[in-house]
Amino acid sequence: xxxxxxxxDIKTTKAAKAALEQAAYALGTTLSAFILDCAMPKARExxxxxxxxxxxxxxxxxxxxxxxxxxxxxxxxxxxxxxHSIKKRSHHEKI
Amino acid sequence: MDLITEQLNTTLHDRNSFDxxxxxxxVFLKQHANQNQSKNMSKTYVAIVAVSSLNPKKIYGxxxxxxxxxxxxxxxxxxKSKLPKYPVPIARIGRLAVDNEYKxxxxxxxxxxxxxxxxxxxxxxMGVYAVVVDAKNNDAKRFYQNYGFTELQDSGLxxxxxxxxxxxxxxxx
Numbered sequence: 001x002x003x004x005x006x007x008x009d010i011k012t013t014k015a016a017k018a019a020l021e022q023a024a025y026a027l028g029t030t031l032s033a034f035i036l037d038c039a040m041p042k043a044r045e046x047x048x049x050x051x052x053x054x055x056x057x058x059x060x061x062x063x064x065x066x067x068x069x070x071x072x073x074x075x076x077x078x079x080x081x082x083x084h085s086i087k088k089r090s091h092h093e094k095i
Numbered sequence: 096m097d098l099i100t101e102q103l104n105t106t107l108h109d110r111n112s113f114d115x116x117x118x119x120x121x122v123f124l125k126q127h128a129n130q131n132q133s134k135n136m137s138k139t140y141v142a143i144v145a146v147s148s149l150n151p152k153k154i155y156g157x158x159x160x161x162x163x164x165x166x167x168x169x170x171x172x173x174x175k176s177k178l179p180k181y182p183v184p185i186a187r188i189g190r191l192a193v194d195n196e197y198k199x200x201x202x203x204x205x206x207x208x209x210x211x212x213x214x215x216x217x218x219x220x221m222g223v224y225a226v227v228v229d230a231k232n233n234d235a236k237r238f239y240q241n242y243g244f245t246e247l248q249d250s251g252l253x254x255x256x257x258x259x260x261x262x263x264x265x266x267x268x
Contacts, residue, residue, distance in 0.1 A: 049136070049189075051163040052182070053227070059248050063165065063255065066245065067183070067224050070257035073264035074243045081264045084208040 010035075096144060098155060098202065100209045103139040105129050109151040115192035117231055123190060124157055137161035137189055140213070142206055156193040156202045158210050163187040163227060165247075184221070185255070186214040188228040191235075203238060211261050218258050225255045 012020075017031075024034035055063060101108070103124075110125045128139040142155040164182035188210050193202045214226055228244060230236040230252040244254035 051161065051187070052166060053163060053185075053247065053253065054166045055248065063183075063225075063247060066255070067257050067259075070259035070263070071243060073260050073267075077242045077260070077264045078267055080204055080208050080242065081211075081267065084205065 096155075096200070097146075098142045098205055099145045100140045100142050100206070103128055103132060103141050103157070107151050108141050108143065108154050109149070110154065113154045113157075114195050115156075116195050117192065120190055120192040120231065123159075124154070124192075128157070128159065131159070140206075140209060142202055142209075154194065155197050156191070156206050158191040158206045159189040160210060160213060161187050161189055162221075165225075165227075183224050185225045185227045186217060186223050186258075188226060190229070190231070207242065211265070214258070215262060215265055218262075223258050225257050226261060227253060227255045229253055 020034065021031050024031045027034065029037070103110075110128075113124055114121055124139070128137075131137045132139055137159040138161070139157055139159050141157045143152045144155075147153065163185050165185055166182050188207075191203065191206055191210070193206070211226070214223060217223060227247060228239050230239055232252070236252055236254065239254050239256075242256070243260060244256045247253045247255045
């Protein structure tokens with residue numbers, strides 16, 4: 001397991017804290033574990049939907065290098081365009 | 096089978112009978128696609144047959160498109176100077192799925208080509224550097240890699256293909 005090396009302090013109302021503690025108690029877990037367990041799936045979902053992708057330095061360099069000299073289209077990609085544009089043309093001919 | 100694509104319309108397209116074998120992708124089409132579309136988060140395109148007696152029409156496959164950006168922070172100065180201000184804009188194929196009964200008939204390729212065509216016309220009017228896809232599993236990852244997509248993040252399921260590579264393939268006669 002990864003070491004817990006960060007801290008989250010949350011300010012809330014007494015009522016909210018009591019409700020969270022009761023819910024955690026009902027599940028036999030701690031307040032921290034309860035809050036994290038509830039929030040993490042949502043966080044993952046939000047990140048998957050997010051428009052923003054953050055890269056490490058190494059990944060950045062690879063990405064930028066590929067953009068600066070875009071690789072040639074491979075055969076499969078070329079034939080994808082060939083196949084579907086030919087289809088379109090013959091479709092128009094039919095009409 | 097002559098397939099065409101249309102933007103998802105819940106009254107014209109039958110979302111309920113769609114089954115691609117991946118729960119998350121089925122649920123997305125049934126429960127979230129329409130809402131994401133009306134909120135302008137992502138647009139969903141469905142493959143249907145041009146002429147059908149069914150009403151609503153059967154969905155053979157679908158994909159989603161949205162705008163995104165890549166943050167490139169810690170770049171060396173010499174690389175940084177060659178590109179415009181960050182973040183780098185991209186087009187994202189968030190999901191792409193084919194109904195189980197119709198797999199192996201090239202519908203995935205048809206959808207990918209359609210997504211590329213859409214992105215190419217968007218890229219005429221808006222800055223787009225690359226197409227980024229989120230593969231749901233390793234099979235999907237291989238599907239994209241066959242077309243030249245490479246990993247965006249180390250050993251991840253998010254892949255990319257530069258827009259210029261796609262553009263060059265589209266311009267071949």
